[in-house]
Amino acid sequence: MLRFGVLLLLLAQPARCSACPPGCACSEAAQTVKCVSKELRFVPAGIPAYTRNLFITGNRISRLGPGSFAGLDNVTTLSLSNNRISEVASHTFSSLHNLRSLDLSSNQLALIHPEAFAVPGLMLKELNLSRALYNHSSVMDLATSLRWSGLEGLQSLDLSGNGLIYLPPRIFSHLSGLRRLQLANNSIVSIYNETFSGLGQLEELDLSLNALKIFGDEGLAELEHVPGAKLHLGDNPYMCTCGIEPFTAWLNASRVRVVDVERLVCLFPVELRNTSLLAAGSLVLGCHRTGEGDNLALQTSYVFLGIVLGFVGLMFLFVLYLNRKGIKKRVYDMRDACREVWEGYHYRYEIDSDPRLSQVSTTADV
Template identity: 45%
Template sequence: MRERGDFCDSSVWKKGGFVWKPAARDPGRPHKSGMTSLLLLLMLALSCRCCPDKCMCSLGTVKCQNQDLDAIPHALPATTKSLFVTGNNIFQISKASFPTRLENLTDLYLSGNGMEHVDAGAFKNLPNLALLDLSNNRMKNFSDQAFHDDNKLKFLNLSSSFHSHSFTDTVLDFFLHAKLLQLTSLDLSNNNLIVLPDNIFKGLSSLGTLNLRNSSLITIQNGTLPLLHDLDLRDNDLKDLPPTMMAEFSLNPSLHIQLVGNPWRCNCFIDDLLVWLKNSTQVTDSHNLTCADPEAMKHQPLLQVQPSQLKCSSDMEGVLETSYVFLGLVLALIGVIFLLVIYLNRKGIKRWMYNIRDACRDHLEGYHYRYEINSDPRLANLSINSDV
C-alpha cells in the first residue's frame, strides 16, 4: 500500500498499470527526444495528484478513515476509483467537497461521519459514481439536485441515517424528485420510518432490491412499492398485511419477500394472510413466521395455525376492559370535583343545613303543640270554646 510520498516521486509515475521511469541518458550518445520526454513528464504530472494528508492510497483506492477530518480531502489522485472517507466528522457535503471532476470514481463510502446535510451539486463532479454509502449518519436534508440528471448511481445505502422522525419525510422527498433512473439497490434499514409516504419510490423505475429491515414499519400501503425482485421487511412492527398489498405482491411472481421478526397478531383478521402464505412461494422465510399475540398462541408457526383458532373475543374483552377503566377514571374525577366543590362551599352549606334544622324544629314543635291540645279533653273544650 502506497502512502503520500509514493504518488509524488519524480522518477516513478504510475499510469494505466505500468511503471514508467525516465531512461538514463548515454553521455556518449546525443539525446534526440529530450524535449518529448519533458513534455510527457509534464503531462503525467498534471494528470496525477499526490495522496492527501492522513490518507492511504493504493491502485485507485484512497482511504481516509477515522482521521477526524471535517471535509472531503481535495488533493485526490485523478485515477481514484474507490474513496473511503469514513468515521470522521464531516457535517455537510456540497459542491465544494469535490471541486475537480473525478471521471474514474465509481465507489464512494461516507459512512459514520455524523453527516446531516447533502447540498445541491454535491456529486455533480462524479459523473460515473455507481455506489454511494451514507450509512450511520444523521440526515436532516438531502437535496434532490445533489446528483447530475444523467447520473449512473446504482447502489445507495442510507441505513441507520434517520434518527429523528421529524426529518424523515423531508429526506424521503428526495426520492420523488431526484432522477435516479439507474438505481437498482436501496438500503433504508435500521431507520425510524413507521409509515412510508405514498408513491415515494415512483421515480425509481429500475429499483429491484429494497431493504426496509428494522425500520419500525407498522403497515405497507397499496401502491407504495415499485416492481421489485427482493424486498426485506424483517424485524418491523407488522401485525398483519392489507389484502390489497398481498394482491399487489401476487401480481409480481418474481418477487422474493422476507417477513420474519414481525409481531404477527393471530386473530380473526389474519385469515387472508394465512391463506396467502400457504398458497404463495414468494415469502422465503414463511416457515419461520410465528404468532406474537394472543398469549395462548405465542411462538406458534403461522403455517400451523388453524382457522378454528382465530378468534377476536380476546380483543373485544380487551376493549371492554379498557372502557371500564376509562369509565372508572371519569367517575373518580367527577367525585373528586364534587368533593372539591363541597369543601370550597362548606360554610354556606353549613348555614343552609342550620336553617333547615331550625325550620324543621319549629315545624315539629307546632305539631307537638297541636298533639298536646288534642290529647287533653279540658284543653280541647277550651280550644273549642275559644274558637266559638
C-alpha cells in the same frame, strides 16, 4: 542510462506521495484512496484524479456540497459512512459522472435537499442509507429527493435501521429500475396502498424486523404489486387473531415467494406464541366456529324467550277462562251502569232543550 532512469523513478516517488492528501492513504495501482478515522471536518482537497474507489469514513464531516468532489470524474465507488453528516445539498455528487455506488450509512441526515442524489447519466446503481436518517421524520425529505434526483437507473436501495414508522405513498414510484429494497430493522407498522407502486421490476424486498402485526387487504395488495420479488417477512410481532386469516391463506399460497416463511410465527396472543403462521389457518377456523356458537347461543336465547312469553300468555288465558262468569257479570254490571248514566244524560238534555218541559219540571218540584 539505466541509473538515470532509476534516479527519475526515485524522484517521482516522493511527488506521488505528496499528491495524496494529509490523513489519507493512496494507491495508484489499486486506484483507491482511503481517509479513515482522521477526524476530518471536510472532504480533503487534492484527492488524485486517478481515484476510482474513495473511502472517507469515521470522520467528523457535517455537510456535503456541490464542490466537495470536484474533479473526481473517475470515482465509481464512494463510501462516506459514519461521518456525522447532517446535510446533503443538491447536486453534491453531480461532478461524479461515473459514480455507481454511494454509501452514506451510519450518518445523521437531517436535511436532504431535493436533488441531493442527482448523478448524471443514470449511472448510480447502489445507494446505501442504512442507519443514515437523523429521525423518522426525515423520510419526507428523502421521498422528495428520490423523486427529484433522477434515480430511474438505481437498482439497490438500503433503508434499513432508520426507525421508519411509515412510508409515504408512492415514495419509490420514480425508482422504476429498482431490483433490491432493504427496509429491515425499522418500526413500520403497516403497508398501505401505493407504497410499492412503480416497482414492477423488484426482485427482493426485505421487511423483516419491523412492527408488522398483520397484513390486511391493502398490505396484501401491495405485495401483489411486486409479483416477482422474493420477500423477507420474519421477526415481526404477528397477532394471530381472526383477522389474520387472509394473510395466512396468502402465505400458504405464496410459500415460494416468502424466503423465511417457515420462521413466521405468532407473537400474540400468549397462548399461541411461536405457533407457525402456516398452521394458523386452522386456528382461525376456530374463530369461525366460535362465532357460529355465539350466533347459536343468541338464537337459543330468542327461542327460550319466546317459549316463556307463550307460557305467560297461556296462563293469562287460563285465568280468564276460570273467571269467565265473574268477568261476564262485571261486564254486564258495567253495561247497565253505563246505560243508566246515558239515560240520565239523555233525559236531562230533553228537559233543558224544551222550555215547556222545563216549566213542568219546576212546578213538579214545587
